[in-house]
Amino acid sequence: MAWGLWRIPESTVQHLGPVRGRSILELGCGAARWSIALRGKGARPIGLDLSFAQLAHARREIRKARSEVPLVRGSAEAIPFESGVFDIVFCDWGAMTFADPRRTVPECARVLRPDGLLVFATASPVRYLAYHPAKDRQSRRLRRTYFGMHRIEWEGSVEFQVPYGDWVDLFSRSGFTIERLVETAAPVGAKTPYLSAADSAWGARWPMECIWRVRKERTGRSRGARRLARQV
Numbered sequence: 001m002a003w004g005l006w007r008i009p010e011s012t013v014q015h016l017g018p019v020r021g022r023s024i025l026e027l028g029c030g031a032a033r034w035s036i037a038l039r040g041k042g043a044r045p046i047g048l049d050l051s052f053a054q055l056a057h058a059r060r061e062i063r064k065a066r067s068e069v070p071l072v073r074g075s076a077e078a079i080p081f082e083s084g085v086f087d088i089v090f091c092d093w094g095a096m097t098f099a100d101p102r103r104t105v106p107e108c109a110r111v112l113r114p115d116g117l118l119v120f121a122t123a124s125p126v127r128y129l130a131y132h133p134a135k136d137r138q139s140r141r142l143r144r145t146y147f148g149m150h151r152i153e154w155e156g157s158v159e160f161q162v163p164y165g166d167w168v169d170l171f172s173r174s175g176f177t178i179e180r181l182v183e184t185a186a187p188v189g190a191k192t193p194y195l196s197a198a199d200s201a202w203g204a205r206w207p208m209e210c211i212w213r214v215r216k217e218r219t220g221r222s223r224g225a226r227r228l229a230r231q232v
């Protein structure tokens with residue numbers, strides 16, 4: 001199990017904590033590789049994805065691994081599960097990148113048990129600020145307006161990102177306490193199939209991605225989360 005662009009091992013990041021016996025939702029599971037690995041560690045993962053094609057891919061990978069991971073089609077913006085049923089909700093560049101955090105964060109709060117964890121890796125706001133669309137690469141200048149950042153047309157698809165202060169607001173209004181934010185730096189000489197060498201070098205100097213770990217408060221503030229969900 002390894003996070004993000006630089007495949008930093010979970011054993012180094014240590015965001016998920018103990019997983020044996022835990023009920024876990026992978027939000028935007030894609031090929032479900034994380035869920036397969038988690039199942040191998042004694043967790044009880046479920047993979048959720050919006051795309052039939054990705055779910056078919058996941059099903060093949062699960063069969064190949066001789067694993068057993070239930071898969072569900074649905075959107076992270078309206079998670080098709082009852083409230084308070086998961087110990088951990090997580091994704092690695094999954095639905096938290098491609099769905100609206102104003103909807104996903106309250107939804108994650110709703111389906112987590114009190115004290116449950118939301119953990120996800122996604123792009124950093126800084127990455128979008130410095131992206132040069134005409135040259136299709138990262139630059140050393142700020143090219144996008146930071147305030148009001150939300151829905152972003154990015155390389156032919158739509159991604160979501162908000163300023164750091166908005167993340168903090170979203171988490172606290174949904175009843176989460178922020179425990180850790182890891183801004184990954186590209187290891188020296190890092191190569192990744194996702195980035196050019198120049199963009200990898202950029203990622204050694206500025207934060208390309210964020211890995212958040214936030215915990216649902218024991219008392220829960222589900223009324224706040226519901227109010228927030230109604231506002232969007």
Ligand SMILES: C[S@@+](CC[C@H](N)C(=O)[O-])C[C@H]1O[C@@H](n2cnc3c(N)ncnc32)[C@H](O)[C@@H]1O
Pocket residue numbers: 027028029030031032033034048049050051054074075076077091092093094095098099
């Ligand atoms: C980059 S991919 C998957 C990454 C995954 N960690 C992997 O290694 O395969 C992102 C996934 O999020 C899914 N996705 C996008 N928007 C979603 C949404 N609103 N709800 C659920 N899944 C979504 C996509 O279908 C895709 O499978």
